[in-house]
Amino acid sequence: MRTLRRAGLDIPRQMSVIAVDNHPMSELVDLTTIAQSGFDQGLTAARTIDSMLSGERPESVLIPTKLIVRHTTGQAA
Numbered sequence: 001m002r003t004l005r006r007a008g009l010d011i012p013r014q015m016s017v018i019a020v021d022n023h024p025m026s027e028l029v030d031l032t033t034i035a036q037s038g039f040d041q042g043l044t045a046a047r048t049i050d051s052m053l054s055g056e057r058p059e060s061v062l063i064p065t066k067l068i069v070r071h072t073t074g075q076a077a
Contacts, residue, residue: 004017012071016073022036036064
């Protein structure tokens with residue numbers, strides 16, 4: 001965001017910025033982010049590896065995410 005501002009771009013009027021993982025700093029800098037559970041990702045990965053080691057074919061898994069809108073996103077021009 002600092003680089004965009006130094007380039008003269010207004011966030012969010014000219015450029016939207018979104019982060020992934022909802023780091024605690026996101027709230028402090030008012031950054032829109034996508035929250036996802038690292039615990040669930042790790043658990044799913046471990047279960048997938050375990051099943052593959054047992055000779056099973058891995059299956060597709062969707063882990064829920066949540067968009068947390070703050071003040072670094074806006075409507076497209």
